């Protein structure tokens with residue numbers, strides 16, 4: 492009898508405690524502010540300096556630039572920008588060195604796919620990954636656009 496009472500005590504105590512389970516994926520998980528998730532890329536801000544690709548420890552960034560089509564402006568504009576998330580370790584180094592915040596980390600971690608090919612993300616995909624940009628990178632948000640956490 493004492494054992495049953497003790498067991499019921501544990502059960503009732505657990506019933507009144509705060510729930511630790513999440514309704515994921517129906518309710519998105521709130522990640523910490525400093526979480527390093529999949530990058531957002533803004534082609535308008537990129538000056539094709541190549542620093543992100545040079546510092547990347549896994550060589551997973553591939554980019555190409557072209558001459559600025561506006562004859563009044565000097566320098567290059569970005570033409571292609573790809574990240575291979577098969578080997579990206581989300582180390583944050585590319586975003587740390589970027590002088591214009593063209594590439595920033597987000598809190599988005601959802602990368603699961605059925606095919607390895609789907610882990611190869613191009614410029615269009617990265618520039619649409621504008622949800623959950625980290626608070627500290629609010630200046631990177633497109634005007635009137637994305638939601639940050």
Ligand code: SF4
Nearest residue numbers: 547579580582583585
């Ligand atoms: S997070 Fe790290 S591994 Fe991934 S692209 Fe940037 S520098 Fe490379």
Ligand code: SF4
Nearest residue numbers: 537538540541543589
């Ligand atoms: S470091 Fe920034 S500006 Fe330079 S190429 Fe990479 S994304 Fe573009």
